[in-house]
Amino acid sequence: MAAIPDIVEFLQQYPPFTELDPATVEWLGKVVEVEFHPAGEIIFSKGVQPVEFLRVIRSGAVEVVNDGRVLDLMGPGEMFGHASMLSGLPTGFEARAAEDTLTYRIPAEAASQVLAGPRGLRYMTRLLLEDRHHLRSGPSPEVVRDQLREPVRAAIRAAPIICEPGTSVREAASQMTAAGAGALIVDLGATVGIVTDSDLRSRVVAGGLSADSPVSAVMTAPAFTVPGERPGSEVLLDMLDRGFRHFPVTSATGRVIGIVEDVDLVAIESRSSFYLRRAIARASTADELVETSSKLRPAVISMTRGGMTALDVMSVFSVVADALTRRALDLAVAQAGEPPTRFTWLALGSQARREALPSSDLDSAIAWFGDGDDDKQSIRQYFGLIATSATDILVRCGFRPDEHRASASDPLFVRSLSSWQQEARSFLDDPTQAKALVLVSVLVDSRPVWGVETETLIAETFRLAPAYPRFLRLLAQFALSHKPPVGFFRGLAIDVSGEGRSRLDLKSGAVAPITDLARWAGMTAGVTCASTTARLSAGAEHGTLTAADALTLQDAFELVCQLRLDHQVGQLEAGVEPDDIIELGELSPLIRSYLKEAFRAVASVQRRIASDLAWPV
Amino acid sequence: MKRPLILRSPTSPVTAEYARAEVAVGRTPWRDARYCVVDLELSGLDPRSDEIISFAAVPIDSGRVITGDALYGLCRPTRQLPEESTLVHGIRTVDLADAPPLDVAIQPLIAAMTGRVMVAHVAWVERSFLSRALERQGARLREPVIDTYELGQLLAFERQQPIASRALDELARSLRLPVHRQHHALGDALTTAQVFIALATHLDEFTPETVQSLARAKQRAWWHWG
Structure with a gap:
């Protein structure tokens, strides 16, 4: 007997069935049993012996509940029970019908034959994170990518x-x-x-x-x-x-x-960034620099379309942003005259981590060398001038000015090095000071890009962090306070409070929870300013994170960065100013499911860390 | 066609087995019984003159729809199909030229119904056409028969909601269930099967349901009126 066509057609719309050949889905369709679960029914409880069925929601909604907390709300096309089914371990959560729900039940025996195959099982995690054709159209970028990852x-x-x-x-x-x-x-x-x-x-x-x-x-x-x-x-x-x-x-x-x-x-496309850097170094006026910088966005488009991964594009973009910053400083100093004392221009935030994208603000700070000069009017005036004119040039180069956050044009971010270091040390001693944890996050992500680069700088102060357990504890708590959405449902992102939004800010909602965790994990290992990936590896080596959690977070980070980049490149091509806001309704179900998997992975690492540190979350 | 008053003995082993097989007794809790959801597409609605042209059967065991054992078949009619029926189900006389005649075509359906309680939507249609088809083979339609339309009415009474429409798709939607290919026997049978397990589950929340209590839905609904 053949499978019912409607059932096969339904399954084929959703991953992992989209990945399977039609004959295999047809074969699975034959073993489907339809179940009805009235709202409130517990489909399976937590900790039961391995579930013998995989279930796909046909209509309605299912809540994933752990210790009374709703971790996720799943809708049509979504699958549950597979983790326990494939691992043979007891279920890690309770599945409860949130509405009257129809599910397609597929016996483990049949499902694991298909899902345990190379195309199925790992769909939830690494395979599809790496398999980027799904995330973008255009030619397959295998060759370039593989070369860059190999020794x-x-x-x-x-x-x-x-x-x-x-x-x-x-x-x-x-x-x-x-x-x-x-x-x-x-x-x-x-x-x-x-x-x-x-x-x-x-x-x-x-x-x-x-x-x-x-x-x-x-x-x-x-x-x-x-x-x-x-x-x-x-x-x-x-x-x-x-x-x-x-x-x-x-x-x-x-x-x-x-x-x-x-x-x-490098692919032909990204070679343009070398020429770009050369042209930037040669620019002798602000106008020339602005003119040269107009080639940066087209370079981002061609690198992305040429198949470079998001992490590589972010690195190149950050290096070019550094070059522009240096030249802007050269020009600003040339205009303002000899500085009264040696100083350093620090890149903050994503630029410091080399994770900047076209939507990123170029946050910055100035540290000068000299004691007790913090109140000297002439020094303040000089650096105020430098900050204003360098920032002006960078804004003309297409970087976003940011009035609300850290910037060298804010007097608070222009200080002597000793004053910065003193403040950093005081945060270690007393992390409960007002805004201490926010400022720590800003200062750890700082990297000198102009001026004195070799001497001990601000971020380095935090190398001592492992000796301050109370500081690290509060920092962890702070990092865990940014939670990714628990899931998507009918085109809305559901946050922990159960509220739904049709738009998602990828930067604050998806990237920040990972970068915050990574910063903390890195600091436990004595790592200061570094990329998110490097911090996670350091955290794993130090034993703060398990190797598996570090990998999970790295994968999730790579995925959300890829989505951000694809989103922004789409905007750049359409001539729209790039941002990080995505309309969930415009994402394909496939990409939505990847994103959701990433959120789920981050949330589960967050819970694990919280329980290791014995906090209620 | 004249209805025989006295049945001949069953004409095929399949029919004989159907006539003989044990069917769940009335007091069986609803989930413990085995069901066969049947949907027919017809040349018209008059059992005396119209004919079955396609049929589907979907089994239900332990309250679950066993989709892999679903059955679908076509029957060659003895007369040209009226145009208005083709407009409904999209099947033309020529599409059925190679199909077996009713008595042959229906054998797998009789086998699928064997030992199971029949379920249909607005069941008098399936009941009357299948009774005739079975009688031609020397068997009677087995009782009880459960009607999802009546179950829908009963639930509406229990929930003090307005009376449900007769239309299968509207009933399915009111229960927030999917509607499969309409006016196609297999699509309608699957929709009916899903509607059945949903309705029986909901009714069971008010009072424990048995095969008998579900089969008496119409009388129970009337009692609510009274």
């Missing part, structure tokens, strides 16, 4: 050309040409030097140096090398940061095994 040594195309320091430039050039290489290595014994195409052009051809000169006269030494095990994406960032296009790659023993070029690592 950089995989990008090496040929053995390096190595020569002695005494080799003539002529000889070196002919070897490079013969091998079609863009650079060669000069063996200096303990270190290596590097000679690139552009060195030959600028120093020999344009610089008037003789072709008979030794390569040691044109090389860069010691060259910055990278270990072959580092992921390509990190090496790419280093290249962007340092402005180099070639890196010698070393083996575990320190031997140079090849040279990677930027073109080996």
Whole structure:
């Protein structure tokens, strides 16, 4: 007997059945039994032995309840019971009909054959987070993405050309040409030097140096090398940061095994960010800088459409934002004249974490060097001027001014370094001061982008955090207070209080709960300013988070960032100013279900942490 | 066609088994009984002159619709279908040219109904057409028969709500249940099956329901009137 077509067609609209071939769904359709649960009926209770059925809601609604709290409200097309069914563990929650509900019950035996297969089981978590074609249309970006995630040594195309320091430039050039290489290595014994195409052009051809000169006269030494095990994406960032296009790659023993070029690592599209950075560094007036910055948004579109992941696009975007900030500061200082004392411009927030996107505000602060000058009018005046003119330029470059939050144009954020450090230490001692925890979050996410960069700065003060358990406890509580929506229902995002909204702010509703947790987890491990991903890894290494929870949060973070980026790129293409507000009704059911899975994962990690720390949430 | 007063003995082993099989007794709690939800598409509504052209049966066990065992079939009519009936169900005379005649086509339906309590929406239609079809095979329609339309009326009385419409789709929607392909025997049978388990569950909240009490829904509704 065949399955009833209406049932098969219904299932095919929802994941994971969308992933299965039609014959498999048809086969599942044959084992479907329809159940009716009147409102209030408990479909299964918490802690029962493995449920033997997977259930898909056909109509009505089902609440997921744990210890009397509604964790989620599920609607048509959503599935429950699968976790217990697949894991064989008792149910972790109670499922209760919130309305009169019809469910399709599928026996575990049949369901697990399909869902435990490579296409089914992991749909809930990693597989689809990584499988990005679903999130965007356009060509599949496999190649670029894989290269960036692999160790950089995989990008090496040929053995390096190595020569002695005494080799003539002529000889070196002919070897490079013969091998079609863009650079060669000069063996200096303990270190290596590097000679690139552009060195030959600028120093020999344009610089008037003789072709008979030794390569040691044109090389860069010691060259910055990278270990072959580092992921390509990190090496790419280093290249962007340092402005180099070639890196010698070393083996575990320190031997140079090849040279990677930027073109080996990035798609054609993102190479534009190198040229962009070069153009930014050359801009000699504010107008030129503004003109150059207009290429940043098109670069974001092409990087995204070219298949770079959201995390990589955010890194590149942040590096370019840094470059623009530096140049804006150069121009502001040139205009205002010599500073009365050395100072540092700090990027705050997402830019500091290298997680900025076109919608991000560029929050900033100034720290100057010098004691007891905080009240000196002339100093305040000078830095006020710098802050105003740099911020003006950045706003003209398309960054959002933010009157409500941290910015160097607010006098509160312009202070001497010692005053900043003093304040940071006082937060460690007494985290109950007014706004202490908010300010800590601002100050930990700070990174110098202009001026003095090497000395101990503000964020570093918090390296001492592990010695302040009371501080960390309050910070954890603060981090757990931002809760993601518990779910979506009939086009509304339901928050913990049960209220529904048709719009969702991805930044405050989805990203912030994860970045807050990561900041805390990082600080327990003594990590200060770092990316959310790095903080989570550090938290796991330190034992604050389980490895599984860290991975879950990293996946969820990557997913919500991808949604933000896709949303903003869509807006940029439509000529609309980018923001983080999405209309839930416009999301496809598939994307809605991914997002919901991410929220559920974050909420469950939050609950676990809260219960580890023995707080009621 | 003249109705026989005295039945011949059953004409096929399937029919014989249908006539003989044990069906849940009246006092069986409703969930413990086995049901067969039946829907027919017809050439018209007069059992004396019109014919069954398609049928569907959906079994219910332990209060659950066993969709994988659903049955759907077509019957070749002896006369041209009236145009107005084609307008309702979309089936034309030519579509049925290759279908078996009623007596043959109906065998799987009789097998599906064997040992089960019949459920239908506005059941007098299914009752009268199937009685005739069964009598031609030497068997009587087994009782009781449960009518979801009457169950809907009874629930409306219990809840002191206005009387429900006769239309299956309206009843399903008022219960917030999906409406499947309308005027298609299989779609209507599935909708009816879902309506049945929902109504029986709700009525059971007022007083425990048995096969007998559900079958007497009409009398109970009248009693409410009285």
